[in-house]
Structure formats: structure tokens, C-alpha cells
Amino acid sequence: MNILEFTEKVRAIATEGVYYARDPYDDLRYKKLLDLTAEVISSTLNVDKKILMTNFLKDSGIITPKIGVVVPIVSEDGNYLILQRSDDFKWCFPCGFVDVREDIYSTSIKEVKEETGLNITPRGINGLTFKGPDTYDDITHYQLNVVVETNKVKENSKISLSHEHIHYRWIDISENVSDSFWHSGHEKILNYLENNVTSIPLIK
Structure with missing residues (x-):
């Protein structure tokens, strides 16, 4: 498994967590995970991190292709x-x-x-x-x-x-x-x- 595949799997878990979390601390933790995945993908693919994070937060629930x-x-x-x-x-x-x-x-x-x-x-x-x-x-x-x-x-x-x-x-x-x-x-x-x-x- 390469770094991008690993990061996408973590992003999927974090996005589901943001959607389903009821505790504000859990919500914050999952958003931190999303931020980390955006940072990795941004540096690997040379894509603007803010744009990635905005798109990630638009997704909700279970992430599918x-x-x-x-x-x-x-x-x-x-x-x-x-x-x-x-x-x-x-x-x-x-x-x-x-x-x-x-x-x-x-x-x-x-x-x-x-x-x-x-x-x-x-x-x-x-x-x-x-x-x-x-x-x-x-x-x-x-x-x-x-x-x-x-x-x-x-x-x-x-x-x-x-x-x-x-x-x-x-x-x-x-x-x-x-x-x-x-x-x-x-x-x-x-x-x-x-x-x-x-x-x-x-x-x-």
C-alpha cells in the first residue's frame, strides 16, 4: 500500500467520523485527521491544501468512488x-x-x-x-x-x-x-x- 492509498483510506474514515460524530471532541479529532490527509495529498500532488480541505468537508457519510x-x-x-x-x-x-x-x-x-x-x-x-x-x-x-x-x-x-x-x-x-x-x-x-x-x- 502506497502513501496515497493509505491516506485515502484514512480520509474515508475521518469523513464518516465527521458525519456521524455526536461528541464535539470526536468531531474535532476527525477534522484533524482530515486536515492531516489534506496536508499529505497537498504535498504529494502539489495541490492547494485549502481547496482540498474545502472539498473534503463537502463530502459526508460513507465515501465511495x-x-x-x-x-x-x-x-x-x-x-x-x-x-x-x-x-x-x-x-x-x-x-x-x-x-x-x-x-x-x-x-x-x-x-x-x-x-x-x-x-x-x-x-x-x-x-x-x-x-x-x-x-x-x-x-x-x-x-x-x-x-x-x-x-x-x-x-x-x-x-x-x-x-x-x-x-x-x-x-x-x-x-x-x-x-x-x-x-x-x-x-x-x-x-x-x-x-x-x-x-x-x-x-x-
């Missing part, structure tokens, strides 16, 4: 649509967090529409990916992403980018690109898709 979707859009020619992000300038598939009272399929439809202008129909689940501060040094939370399969689209379809992206392109699944080309975690997805074609169907 954030849930997101990744939606690889494949063309009728077998190429995949990728987007260049406006924040880190790296490339990714259409993706986003699942909002409260959304399911993964409605999130997939919404995110693809917002980020590309395309209307898609989810077909099932291709797989799951997991990432956290112990696997990538540019994120401070743990995230579980559901990779959603959709219908195929035409490559000449009109793509309308949102403010989150600056370019798009279609990529051959066998194209050799470095891991640094990808937004964190997305380098694994193309390799997975290249070697797996089955999916869990959508249950209606």
Missing part, C-alpha cells in the same frame, strides 16, 4: 471519435460524471450530445475502469467509469464541440499513440476495445 461514463463512439468504418480537451489539451472519448437521479445510459446520451452534438443510443456496457491518485498524479479522487457501447455513426456526421474541447478526430483502433497522448485512464480503453468486442446488453 465517483461514478462516470466513457462513451467510445465508433463509426461505420470502425474508427473511434476522440476529443481534445481544453483543460489539459489531451485526448479522450466523450465522458462525464453521472449526476444525481441519472442512470448511466441517460448520462451517456446527455454527455455525447453536449460534447459532440451527436444523438446516440446506448446498447450495453463494454467494461469498467477505475482510477485514483495512486494511479494518476493529476486527480485527487477515486473514480469508477462505466464504458458504454452505442450504435455506430457515420464519420461525416456533423460534430459540434462544447467549450470543454477544442478539436476532434477519428482514430483507427490499431493506431500507435503514446500514453501521454491520452487524458488519464483513456489510454487503457482503446487497448481494451481493440481486444474485446463483447458487451453486457442494456436491460430495459
Whole structure:
């Protein structure tokens, strides 16, 4: 277990403690633990400690990974649509967090529409990916992403980018690109898709 994994486990315990503590002294102790975890993560990842602590205190109850979707859009020619992000300038598939009272399929439809202008129909689940501060040094939370399969689209379809992206392109699944080309975690997805074609169907 590395220091970040250990610190995240302590943070989860401390956050639950802040939520459930009834004694003011216990509340103070758990908040001190949170402050220590913020200090460790801040120094390890070079992130502002005050911002971390503010985000930590917003969480309550049992801490679980954030849930997101990744939606690889494949063309009728077998190429995949990728987007260049406006924040880190790296490339990714259409993706986003699942909002409260959304399911993964409605999130997939919404995110693809917002980020590309395309209307898609989810077909099932291709797989799951997991990432956290112990696997990538540019994120401070743990995230579980559901990779959603959709219908195929035409490559000449009109793509309308949102403010989150600056370019798009279609990529051959066998194209050799470095891991640094990808937004964190997305380098694994193309390799997975290249070697797996089955999916869990959508249950209606």
C-alpha cells in the first residue's frame, strides 16, 4: 500500500467520523485527521491544501468512488471519435460524471450530445475502469467509469464541440499513440476495445 492509498483510506474514515460524530471532541479529532490527509495529498500532488480541505468537508457519510461514463463512439468504418480537451489539451472519448437521479445510459446520451452534438443510443456496457491518485498524479479522487457501447455513426456526421474541447478526430483502433497522448485512464480503453468486442446488453 502506497502513501496515497493509505491516506485515502484514512480520509474515508475521518469523513464518516465527521458525519456521524455526536461528541464535539470526536468531531474535532476527525477534522484533524482530515486536515492531516489534506496536508499529505497537498504535498504529494502539489495541490492547494485549502481547496482540498474545502472539498473534503463537502463530502459526508460513507465515501465511495465517483461514478462516470466513457462513451467510445465508433463509426461505420470502425474508427473511434476522440476529443481534445481544453483543460489539459489531451485526448479522450466523450465522458462525464453521472449526476444525481441519472442512470448511466441517460448520462451517456446527455454527455455525447453536449460534447459532440451527436444523438446516440446506448446498447450495453463494454467494461469498467477505475482510477485514483495512486494511479494518476493529476486527480485527487477515486473514480469508477462505466464504458458504454452505442450504435455506430457515420464519420461525416456533423460534430459540434462544447467549450470543454477544442478539436476532434477519428482514430483507427490499431493506431500507435503514446500514453501521454491520452487524458488519464483513456489510454487503457482503446487497448481494451481493440481486444474485446463483447458487451453486457442494456436491460430495459
